[in-house]
Amino acid sequence: MNGLDLLGPDQRGLFIGGTWREAEDDARFDVIDPADGSVITDVADGSIPDAVEALDAAVAVQADWAATPPRERGEILRRAFELITARADDFAHLMSLEMGKTVKEAKGEVAYGAEFFRWYAEEAVRIHGRWMQAPAGGSRLLTIKKPVGPCLFITPWNFPLAMGTRKVGPAIAAGCTMVIKPAAQTPLTMLALAATLAEVGLPAGVLNVVTTKHTGEFSETLQADDRLRKVSFTGSTGVGRLLVKQSADQLQRLSMELGGNAPFVVFEDADVDAAVEGAMVAKMRNMGEACTAANRFLVHEDVAAEFAEKLGKRMGGLTLGRGQDDGVDVGPLIDEKAVESVSQLVTDAVHDGAKVVVGGETPDGPGYFYPPTVLLDVPADSAINTEEIFGPVAPITTFRSEEEAIRQANSTEYGLSSYVYTRDLSRTIRLAEALEFGMVGVNTGLVSNPAAPFGGVKSSGFGREGGFEGIEEYLETTYVALPVS
Numbered sequence: 001m002n003g004l005d006l007l008g009p010d011q012r013g014l015f016i017g018g019t020w021r022e023a024e025d026d027a028r029f030d031v032i033d034p035a036d037g038s039v040i041t042d043v044a045d046g047s048i049p050d051a052v053e054a055l056d057a058a059v060a061v062q063a064d065w066a067a068t069p070p071r072e073r074g075e076i077l078r079r080a081f082e083l084i085t086a087r088a089d090d091f092a093h094l095m096s097l098e099m100g101k102t103v104k105e106a107k108g109e110v111a112y113g114a115e116f117f118r119w120y121a122e123e124a125v126r127i128h129g130r131w132m133q134a135p136a137g138g139s140r141l142l143t144i145k146k147p148v149g150p151c152l153f154i155t156p157w158n159f160p161l162a163m164g165t166r167k168v169g170p171a172i173a174a175g176c177t178m179v180i181k182p183a184a185q186t187p188l189t190m191l192a193l194a195a196t197l198a199e200v201g202l203p204a205g206v207l208n209v210v211t212t213k214h215t216g217e218f219s220e221t222l223q224a225d226d227r228l229r230k231v232s233f234t235g236s237t238g239v240g241r242l243l244v245k246q247s248a249d250q251l252q253r254l255s256m257e258l259g260g261n262a263p264f265v266v267f268e269d270a271d272v273d274a275a276v277e278g279a280m281v282a283k284m285r286n287m288g289e290a291c292t293a294a295n296r297f298l299v300h301e302d303v304a305a306e307f308a309e310k311l312g313k314r315m316g317g318l319t320l321g322r323g324q325d326d327g328v329d330v331g332p333l334i335d336e337k338a339v340e341s342v343s344q345l346v347t348d349a350v351h352d353g354a355k356v357v358v359g360g361e362t363p364d365g366p367g368y369f370y371p372p373t374v375l376l377d378v379p380a381d382s383a384i385n386t387e388e389i390f391g392p393v394a395p396i397t398t399f400r401s402e403e404e405a406i407r408q409a410n411s412t413e414y415g416l417s418s419y420v421y422t423r424d425l426s427r428t429i430r431l432a433e434a435l436e437f438g439m440v441g442v443n444t445g446l447v448s449n450p451a452a453p454f455g456g457v458k459s460s461g462f463g464r465e466g467g468f469e470g471i472e473e474y475l476e477t478t479y480v481a482l483p484v485s
Helices: 048-067 070-086 088-099 103-126 162-174 188-199 215-223 237-246 272-288 304-316 336-351 402-410 425-434 467-472
Strands: 014-016 019-021 028-032 039-044 130-133 139-147 151-154 178-181 207-209 230-234 253-257 262-266 294-300 355-358 373-376 393-399 417-421 439-442 475-483
Touching: 014 048, 014 188, 039 188, 048 139, 048 178, 048 207, 048 215, 070 088, 070 103, 070 162, 070 188, 088 103, 088 188, 103 162, 103 467, 151 162, 151 215, 162 178, 162 188, 162 230, 162 467, 178 215, 188 207, 215 237, 230 237, 237 253, 262 272, 262 402, 272 294, 272 304, 272 393, 272 417, 294 304, 294 402, 304 355, 304 373, 304 393, 336 355, 336 373, 336 393, 393 402, 402 425, 417 425, 425 439
Parallel strands: 151 178, 151 230, 178 207, 230 253, 262 294, 262 417, 294 393, 373 393, 417 439
Antiparallel strands: 014 019, 014 207, 028 039, 130 139, 139 475, 355 373
16 A cells, blocks of 8 residues: 555646646656655646636636535535545555655544544534624624635645645635645645545535646746735745735735744753653654744753653654654655755754764665754754754753743744643743743643644744634625614
């Protein structure tokens, strides 16, 4: 089993207006297995005319889709949830093959990703406005919710299914049509998702997928079109800033889930063993290739040595290898550039005075692997504490006081997720209020939940995905004045 069976021979092209077809110029590009650098398969390389045709298809059915009863939209999502769940093994193997994560972890993503469809299947029928009497009397105020309209979704390679369902679910529930451009490194999972939605009855044109390596031209062209009303992007802050600038002329609605530099703060009163367990989740989920990954470990000087020793033993005991193989805990990084970036950050940290507890050496052989690594006594200003690592490296920096911990935690342009370990309830409240992050995990290394609003502040973006808040990103409010004689 490798998951490729989810896609028929004609389903590795573009999906536009409910039809699978080749790119306008018949161009294709290879999808690479990061475990050994081999070619898995190839997919259509969509052109700018293909992008415009996809938007044409979305625009053509927007009015009909918006008028579709909410229950019907919700039932499509429910059926998709059930089918994805039934095919969890196939989806997991496909993700593992093209992205590198272990099959076990990929199954976790399937469960998490599918849950967005179940959540928004239930939210589709709960879209509502309000009715009230004007304070001065004499009229009534009615507000109604309408879908934003055609959307552009640009999804990343690190969570090929969940970052798609987290956008597609609320858009379908709200009555929006969409064009999706998945990451060129991991297009197969999104194509399989499109095939699944078509199978459960999503009308042609509601969801369109264009695989392409021309990302910049693709987004620029569609954002210049006044028919596109919303952009949702998950990826780097640099690209996010560009998309925000490009949205200005058409004043498009935006949801930007961008980079992170999450602090993992361990206080002297923390349960160190529990903190180590939480650190393994917060750091090693997806080999550290996650915007929510713990990036900086800020540990009180009284427990730093104990924490480093125990975390080092756990990290050092992980098995590196191909994600589809039995017994493997850590798969490859996405590409050679990623390995070089992580390796350089570790080298620079050691040069700055950090001590290697475990790992730190790039292994020989094929594939894009880097070992789980723990560093102790990392200077606060070392590059590894200021840049997003996106790899399995845990740099530990010490602090002496709560005020110092807060100052270090907030000393970043990013503000996505943060983690705190303490047994002091009052301190927990102070930290939740003082930390400049969109999400705070207290005594847990996992903050993502389809029922919760996911998103950040500062250079980590704006807008929320998931929870009750997530569907609001796809709705506009119309106010109706009703005089009463």
